[in-house]
Amino acid sequence: MTGLQLFWFIIVGVLFSGFFFLEGFDYGVGMSAITIAKDKREIEQTIGSIGPVWDLNEVWLLTAGGAMFASFPYWYASLFSGFYLVLFLILVGLIFRGVTFEFRHHAHSEKGKMFWTKTLGVASFAIPFLFGLMFTSMIQGVPMDAHGNVSATFTTYVNPLSVVGGVAVLLLAWLHGLNYLALKTEGDLRARSAKVANILYFVLYAGEVVFAVLLAIFTDFFEKHFVGTLVLLVAIVVLTVVAHLAVRAKKEMTAFIASGLTFVALVALIFQGIFPRVMIATNPAHSILIKNASSTGYTLTAMTIVTLCILPFVLVYIGWTYYVFRKRIKK
Amino acid sequence: MFTIENLARFQFAMTTIFHFFFVPLSVGTVFMTALMETIYVKTGDEKWKKRTKFFGSIMLLSFAVGVVTGIIQEFQFGMNWSEYSRYVGDIFGAPLAVEALLAFFMESTFLGVWMFGWDKLGKKLHNATLWIVFVGTFLSSLWILAANSWMQNPVGYAVRGGRATLISFSALLTNPQTILEFAHVTTGFLLTGGFITAGIACFQILKNREVDMFKPVLRLGLLVALIASVGNFVAGDQQMIEVKNSQPMKFAAAEGVMTTTENPAEWAMVGFYNQADKEEIFGIHVPYMLSILTYHSPSSKNPPIQGVQELNKKLAEKYPEAAKELHGNFVPPINALFWTFRIMAGISMLMILLSALGLFWTRKKKPWLYENRPWLHIYGWFLYAPFIAITSGWLVTELGRYPWTVYGLFTIRDSVSPNVSVGSLIFSNSVYFLLFCFLGSVMIYFTVQRMRKGTEGAETAYVELDPFNKESFSVHDTQDEEETSKENEDKEANK
Numbered sequence: 001m002t003g004l005q006l007f008w009f010i011i012v013g014v015l016f017s018g019f020f021f022l023e024g025f026d027y028g029v030g031m032s033a034i035t036i037a038k039d040k041r042e043i044e045q046t047i048g049s050i051g052p053v054w055d056l057n058e059v060w061l062l063t064a065g066g067a068m069f070a071s072f073p074y075w076y077a078s079l080f081s082g083f084y085l086v087l088f089l090i091l092v093g094l095i096f097r098g099v100t101f102e103f104r105h106h107a108h109s110e111k112g113k114m115f116w117t118k119t120l121g122v123a124s125f126a127i128p129f130l131f132g133l134m135f136t137s138m139i140q141g142v143p144m145d146a147h148g149n150v151s152a153t154f155t156t157y158v159n160p161l162s163v164v165g166g167v168a169v170l171l172l173a174w175l176h177g178l179n180y181l182a183l184k185t186e187g188d189l190r191a192r193s194a195k196v197a198n199i200l201y202f203v204l205y206a207g208e209v210v211f212a213v214l215l216a217i218f219t220d221f222f223e224k225h226f227v228g229t230l231v232l233l234v235a236i237v238v239l240t241v242v243a244h245l246a247v248r249a250k251k252e253m254t255a256f257i258a259s260g261l262t263f264v265a266l267v268a269l270i271f272q273g274i275f276p277r278v279m280i281a282t283n284p285a286h287s288i289l290i291k292n293a294s295s296t297g298y299t300l301t302a303m304t305i306v307t308l309c310i311l312p313f314v315l316v317y318i319g320w321t322y323y324v325f326r327k328r329i330k331k
Numbered sequence: 332m333f334t335i336e337n338l339a340r341f342q343f344a345m346t347t348i349f350h351f352f353f354v355p356l357s358v359g360t361v362f363m364t365a366l367m368e369t370i371y372v373k374t375g376d377e378k379w380k381k382r383t384k385f386f387g388s389i390m391l392l393s394f395a396v397g398v399v400t401g402i403i404q405e406f407q408f409g410m411n412w413s414e415y416s417r418y419v420g421d422i423f424g425a426p427l428a429v430e431a432l433l434a435f436f437m438e439s440t441f442l443g444v445w446m447f448g449w450d451k452l453g454k455k456l457h458n459a460t461l462w463i464v465f466v467g468t469f470l471s472s473l474w475i476l477a478a479n480s481w482m483q484n485p486v487g488y489a490v491r492g493g494r495a496t497l498i499s500f501s502a503l504l505t506n507p508q509t510i511l512e513f514a515h516v517t518t519g520f521l522l523t524g525g526f527i528t529a530g531i532a533c534f535q536i537l538k539n540r541e542v543d544m545f546k547p548v549l550r551l552g553l554l555v556a557l558i559a560s561v562g563n564f565v566a567g568d569q570q571m572i573e574v575k576n577s578q579p580m581k582f583a584a585a586e587g588v589m590t591t592t593e594n595p596a597e598w599a600m601v602g603f604y605n606q607a608d609k610e611e612i613f614g615i616h617v618p619y620m621l622s623i624l625t626y627h628s629p630s631s632k633n634p635p636i637q638g639v640q641e642l643n644k645k646l647a648e649k650y651p652e653a654a655k656e657l658h659g660n661f662v663p664p665i666n667a668l669f670w671t672f673r674i675m676a677g678i679s680m681l682m683i684l685l686s687a688l689g690l691f692w693t694r695k696k697k698p699w700l701y702e703n704r705p706w707l708h709i710y711g712w713f714l715y716a717p718f719i720a721i722t723s724g725w726l727v728t729e730l731g732r733y734p735w736t737v738y739g740l741f742t743i744r745d746s747v748s749p750n751v752s753v754g755s756l757i758f759s760n761s762v763y764f765l766l767f768c769f770l771g772s773v774m775i776y777f778t779v780q781r782m783r784k785g786t787e788g789a790e791t792a793y794v795e796l797d798p799f800n801k802e803s804f805s806v807h808d809t810q811d812e813e814e815t816s817k818e819n820e821d822k823e824a825n826k
Contacts, residue, residue, distance in 0.1 A: 055442065063432050069408065069409065071428075081413035084748075088759050102392055102395035299422070302497070303428065317437075
């Protein structure tokens with residue numbers, strides 16, 4: 001394995017972390033729009049809080065997908081064709097969710113508006129669940145031939161760990177969204193977000209314990225990387241506790257950052273657990289390794305140069321956008 | 332019939348065509364909207380602000396559908412074409428990643444700022460954000476077309492270890508195919524923007540809605556359309572010459588040349604072809620014309636244009652392995668290529684003619700077009716023409732690639748995911764089809780609704796209840812009203 005390959009493995013992880021950190025709360029806010037928002041005004045307030053930024057947050061996913069294609073084409077090809085149906089459902093969710101923001105705005109009857117709001121909420125529940133399902137199925141080892149073609153069955157996608165993983169990601173996103181709402185809104189909604197988050201954190205604790213146990217049973221993370229897995233699992237729990245305490249102490253910024261970092265720790269857990277592989281096969285001989293899955297050194301070098309030139313600008317104007325829309329959203 | 336290959340090809344065609352209804356529409360309307368806002372900033376005329384918001388709301392609708400259908404495109408290579416992704420990932424992945432990093436972030440970020448930033452930014456800065464979005468769309472096109480051009484005309488690569496590897500990053504961008512495709516496609520975006528704007532203005536004038544509001548818009552649209560149509564025509568002409576050299580089979584099929592021509596060559600205006608025997612069934616020919624179109628001169632010194640039959644033999648000799656797999660058949664669908672090419676070129680001529688005439692008929696001295704209902708109808712319905720032309724253009728480009736995904740390197744048959752079941756593909760195709768019909772209908776419905784309401788109350792993002800907009804008060808109770816007035820007071824105070 002070369003340094004460049006390792007660097008790009010980390011970059012893909014960073015891009016997925018960025019996606020979950022930023023788009024995670026957008027999904028959470030979408031879920032909140034159909035669960036905790038009480039009336040029309042609160043729905044507008046909820047969705048308005050992510051209006052200007054949700055689209056740029058989603059680009060992290062496209063960049064992560066593109067980077068995976070460019071740096072590890074064999075990983076991209078095996079994962080995307082192997083998890084065909086799950087990804088297809090994610091796409092349908094993303095399509096519906098992506099148009100609702102604009103369509104809600106154009107719908108002139110209350111009924112129409114409500115329809116698109118409900119669509120937004122349902123899609124926001126489905127997408128993080130399906131992402132959790134996909135990543136936690138991937139790490140258990142999937143039936144794969146020597147060429148890297150996955151022959152998935154229903155149980156490849158749906159099994160105890162993947163369902164718990166899906167629910168865990170969904171809960172993380174929802175809490176992250178609630179923390180964002182508490183940070184970005186005023187009035188009842190702000191207080192109610194904190195109240196609901198306080199309850200949901202207890203559910204999440206249970207989820208995390210079950211997840212850790214299933215991780216030990218169904219994956220080889222503890223065999224391969226005992227220390228790293230343990231440290232990151234502890235980090236996830238600690239960050240959850242920190243976020244929870246911050247919610248109770250009304251430290252909204254701390255809670256938001258902590259719940260975002262929980263996602264980062266989760267992505268890190270998955271990436272360090274599969275290391276030095278990118279796809280784990282049920283037959284270990286067929287697993288795809290970082291060193292065989294990547295593009296050539298020339299392409300990786302070119303991509304590195306391009307990324308280092310562009311990324312600082314991207315981060316600056318994204319920061320500027322959040323600065324422009326720093327005000328809390330009124331009811 | 333229902334093979335993985337056919338279903339994956341159908342899915343790629345369907346998703347690409349649908350995505351590419353909304354790409355030119357959104358890029359074109361972004362340009363027009365930004366232009367209108369610039370006029371507003373320069374003149375300070377509130378009417379232009381209203382026009383900006385009106386066309387801006389239509390632009391945002393198409394942008395939303397364009398973005399979500401674009402996500403499918405990026406994932407599709409891995410999902411349906413995993414073998415292709417493995418073979419070309421070293422080259423093909425990079426432009427896609429760069430596109431996301433360089434362009435998508437720029438578009439989505441600044442579009443968000445523009446939508447919600449009307450009263451948060453200064454006029455000039457606010458207008459600048461939309462121009463940045465526009466630059467982003469062009470950058471995005473450049474990279475995605477670099478990827479497509481590489482499939483059409485592979486450059487800067489070496490085949491090592493059973494896959495194509497990149498040996499020159501700059502070759503991707505300096506590929507002559509890339510430059511021509513970029514010029515042809517982007518002028519296509521702009522003329523779409525022009526005709527859409529003009530067409531919508533015509534319908535508004537016909538329905539007698541805010542006639543004075545839309546008259547200048549009609550002229551602005553036609554002006555953009557004329558300049559872009561001429562540029563588009565020139566770029567397309569150059570591209571065809573490039574295709575003749577790099578993909579002679581595509582050229583021969585599109586021009587209906589079955590056997591190598593004499594000099595000067597005659598051009599088939601109408602033609603029907605037998606695919607199996609590679610022969611013409613019926614055709615109407617114009618002497619000298621093909622030489623004029625191809626070489627811009629009818630001289631007999633030009634090299635003859637190769638026909639489908641000879642090219643097929645040559646290709647079979649050149650690629651013996653592929654020939655075995657394809658039973659020696661390298662011929663793309665001739666009739667489809669011939670006719671889609673004719674439709675595209677025909678509409679292209681019409682566009683130049685109609686935009687020039689329209690500008691002449693709306694001149695200050697004698698603007699009779701505004702009063703002439705039949706012609707207004709023609710200009711109104713003509714807003715669909717660019718879409719037909721653009722779709723035809725992609726069909727020529729992509730069908731003409733047959734039987735390759737990467738020209739001369741990798742066949743379509745070898746590209747598909749072997750592990751995706753036919754059932755999955757039928758399922759995804761059906762869902763996409765229904766979804767696209769639904770999204771397209773909703774989009775058109777909302778656009779028509781917007782036109783009915785005119786420029787009144789057109790906002791690019793949700794704003795708190797606007798006291799000047801009657802609709803806010805159509806459903807309300809007293810409590811609501813009290814809150815609203817309080818809120819407006821708060822708003823004022825915050826300012």
